[in-house]
Amino acid sequence: MTVPETFFSVSEELWLFGLSCAAGVFVGAAYDVLRVLRMLLPHNSLLTAAExxxxxxxYAVLLTAFSNAAARGEMRLYFVIGSAIGFTLYFFTLGRVVTAVLRKLLAGLGAALKVIFSPLKTVFALPCKKAMVKFVGNLQIIVKPLKKIKIVLLNRRVLLYNKMANKKRKNVKSVAEKNETRKTEEKRSVQPRTR
Known part of the structure; x- marks a missing residue:
């Protein structure tokens, strides 16, 4: 009866650690693809988080596949540590060089495209200007009735109680003033008249 191996020798563990470092370099190269995509197309924070x-x-799928293919399906912590080391080494060495070169290439490509398409910009400037005037005119036709429909009280800047001139009511006495005048009248009526 043959018993399957249940442990790795030291040389096998070192080999697997080296392979996990190489897998980390591969993960770093895949992350560079995302960096290039972000350079080409500006992203908002939601899309960046989704990416x-x-x-x-x-990365989790790669780590699982790595443990299944190289380590008989056994997951070890040093796989994660090795891939993190490989990713970090790639990111701060070769990744910086690749990113700098790609930035320069993309900037040059953008400048070349700008030069190529600059004659088209002058050709389309007049029609675009006329179209903008037409669209702005149509927008004004749509917006004017909508502004008239608005209820005055929903517009907070026009509310009557927000204006300082209307804070004090002109024809109505306050409750405190009414009470004081009533008290003074009661005192006068209670006090006996002396001659």
Whole structure:
């Protein structure tokens, strides 16, 4: 009866650690693809977060596949540590060089496209200007009735109680003033008249 191996030798563990470092370099290269995509197309924070979550999910799948293919399906903590070391080394060494080169290439490509399409800009300037005037005119036709429909009290700047001139009511006495005049009248009526 043959018993399957249940442990790795030291040389096997070192080999697996080296492979996990190489897998981390591969993960770093995949992250560079995301960095290039973010350079090409500006992203908002929601899309960036979704991309990062997808990237971490792909990393988890890669780690699981790595443990299944190289380590008989056994997950070890040093796989994660090795891939993190490989990713960090790639990110701060070769990744910086790749990113700098790609930035320069994309900037040059953008400048070349700007030069190529600059004659088209002058050709389309007049029609765009006329179209903008037409669209602004149509927008004014749509917006004017909507402004008239607005209820005055919903517009907070026009509310009557927000104006300082209307804070004090002109024809109505305050409750405190009414009470004081009533008290003074009662005192006068209670006091005996002396001659």
């Amino acid at each position: 990062d979550i997808g990237f971490l999910a792909a």
